[in-house]
Amino acid sequence: MISLGSHLHSSNPLDLSSLPDDQTALSIRNLNLYYDTNQVLFNITMRIPKGKVTAFIGPSGCGKSTLLRCINRMNDLVEGTRVSGEIILQGQNIYAPEVEVPVLRRRIGMVFQRPNPFPKSIYENVIYGLRLQRIKDRRILDEALENALRSAALWNEVKDRLHESAFGLSSGQQQRLVIARAIAIEPEILLLDEPTSALDPISTLTIEELINDLKRKYTVLIVTHNMQQSARVSDLTAFFNQGKLVEYADTDTLFTTPKSKQTEDYITGRYG
Ligand SMILES: Nc1ncnc2c1ncn2[C@@H]1O[C@H](COP(=O)(O)OP(=O)(O)OP(=O)(O)O)[C@@H](O)[C@H]1O
């Protein structure tokens, strides 16, 4: 059994099977995904609670990133992808034909494994989404910039070099910059796909602390390979294997008393 350290969540476990709508950020229903003829997600049904951190864990290739990308329709960009089922965001299926994908992506921000700042200044990186919305008022931009950088725990490190290139930052700072860029447009949900896997331990710790703060304002979904990380940062954990949701529970329960033998084998390191 892995050690959970001191980060045991003591609050009462959420009852995920009867989570009321007003506490639900997303409801995934019977989701299947195919890359051409290859089915990689099988009938995923789960409710993601609002204002919590939910982690997706499971062996390489089990479909964690694919499922995350379904949530802001990034898979639309992959040719040959077919999705069936629904993902309900505030009463609306995000796969309904009338949904405007750019608007959806403003509501559901995403951060990838490797920091991907744009070749622009720190300032322009953070306010990029506001520029796209044609916001020009300097005061609004400056205020959004400072708020986002403070929320991303980066303000103090960059406030005197806002107009320097983002490439001059360390990779841990770049990842926080990308998180600042994602939250500058105030999304409802933040998707993080292995956000610390390219970072050193200290930067990883900084980002983990940041994730803990972010859930005060946002619903956070994080894919991680690292079970200790899931135990440290998440309120809920979903374990996937071969495209299926095997077990989904509050993080303490999943790691201490898993119901499924597959989950137990994975978290005790018997495979993966
Ligand atoms: N663009 C794509 N085209 C075809 N197949 C893909 C594509 N992306 C992923 N797959 C396949 O879908 C399955 C799930 O992949 P996915 O990247 O979602 O797994 P993952 O759980 O995120 O793995 P990892 O932990 O290695 O990142 C794998 O079999 C993968 O080969």
Ligand SMILES: [Mg+2]
């Ligand atoms: Mg992945």
